[in-house]
Amino acid sequence: MxxxxxxxxxxxxxxxxxxxxxxxxxxxxxxxxxxxxxxxxxxxxxxxxxxxxxxxxxxxxxxxxxxxxxxxxxxxxxxxxxxxxxxxxxxxxxxxxxxxxxxxxxxxxxxxxxxxxxxxxxxxxxxxxxxxxxxxxxxxxxxxxxxxxxxxxxxxxxxxxxxxxxxxxxxxxxxRLRWLATEQITDPECADFFRAEFGGSAVPVAPQGRSNLDVDPLSRVHEHFARDPRRLREFVTALNSRIAAVVDQACARAGVNREDISRLIYLNDNQHSLAGAAEALGLPLERTNARLAAELGHCGGADQLLCLERHVEQGETAPGEVVALAGIGSGMHWFATLLKA
Missing domain, CATH: 3.40.47.10 (Thiolase/Chalcone synthase)
Structure with missing residues (x-):
């Protein structure tokens, strides 16, 4: 290592x-x-x-x-x-x-x-x-x-x-909490997902009577897949497989195995998504931040550090364990950082 x-x-x-x-x-x-x-x-x-x-x-x-x-x-x-x-x-x-x-x-x-x-x-x-x-x-x-x-x-x-x-x-x-590796996968075809339509240099001012709050933020996702349910299902499946892939890349970089990971600190996502990410990595849900996510809500990029702080304070990270901070971000980016507790 x-x-x-x-x-x-x-x-x-x-x-x-x-x-x-x-x-x-x-x-x-x-x-x-x-x-x-x-x-x-x-x-x-x-x-x-x-x-x-x-x-x-x-x-x-x-x-x-x-x-x-x-x-x-x-x-x-x-x-x-x-x-x-x-x-x-x-x-x-x-x-x-x-x-x-x-x-x-x-x-x-x-x-x-x-x-x-x-x-x-x-x-x-x-x-x-x-x-x-x-x-x-x-x-x-x-x-x-x-x-x-x-x-x-x-x-x-x-x-x-x-x-x-x-x-x-x-x-x-x-x-303690020693850095081992950081990896990222980017899918540029998904760059427009979840963007705010108005206020940037492309469209500085919203049309009369409209605002970003009027735009369905998932509309870009549906448009990308031409509203084809099959293609959308395939993409949802790929979300978790890419989480596993980026974690595996980080493991290879750090010289550890996926089986060495004792805890996944993911986005403070909904419980169904957290269960899917845990399954993709072969971890039980209780070895994730699912409980904390339900109490904290999704604090964007702060999720992993917020939950890490609480897991450490509650004695849930034993010395020598490998912890994965991972998730998905708009762009789309799949990312993982490994720490040795």
Missing amino acids: TTPVDFGILSLGSALGEPQSVADTVGDFVDDPERVLRWGYRTYHRAAPGTTPTDLAARAARVALDRAGLEPKDVDRLIVADSDVPEYLHWDLSASVARAIGLRGTPTLLLSQSCAAATLAFHQAAGTFAVQPDTEHILVVAVNQVSEGHRNRMRTNTCLGSDGAAAAVLRRGHG
Whole structure:
């Protein structure tokens, strides 16, 4: 089990919006509540009015730094992963978070590959550690705050959108939660899935009387498959087989076997999808984040770090076990990072 660079997670931290009952609020978002209730979520988190992604990200970062016993001056690089609509255009969230937590002159990087961004940040961190021998600490922060002016948190896909952030302090040479490998598969034919139609440079302003909330976010998926149920079923089957494929690639890179993986931390997806991902990897559902997903909701790219923090706190990751952080992101991207607990 060899890696080109040696680093691990020194500490984790998180920040969440206010907890909300799905059963009590689902009628505020959709006119077919049973569809959402079947997903198996019990609660989700909604940021208080006036809260921004910068606020959530900074809160999580401060918790992680405090737990690591570090000051902002000890951070050599900041990587911020944002998985929803940015606060502003022509603007950099990573610089905003750096300012909020008191970094001065520290290099920052913004990743925006939707739900894949934070897990892929480990690959970026590995590269930094490899080419900059004087780098000792990298702070990774992932944030997701649903922009309710652009998306309905219960209609965007088959996940229930939630607001939260997670942070990890990575330390060179740290032996716990040690990075083993990161891999990614991209299917560019699916690049338009789940896109917001209006507000970008292609269509800066929505037509009169329309908004992104009027567009069925799954319409692009159905159009891609020409509304052919057979082709759509084949694609759904391929979703899980590609999860297995990208995890196998990471295992090969790290010199471990799939059977060595003791826990899968997947997207905080609906319970049916989580069961499918677990089956694809040959793991029982209780060895996934299914229980946490039902309580946290889908916090975009922050899901894996949020759940990892809780599994560690609850003593569910024994030293030496291999943990897979994996999922699917818009684009479409299948991704996996392996850690040795």
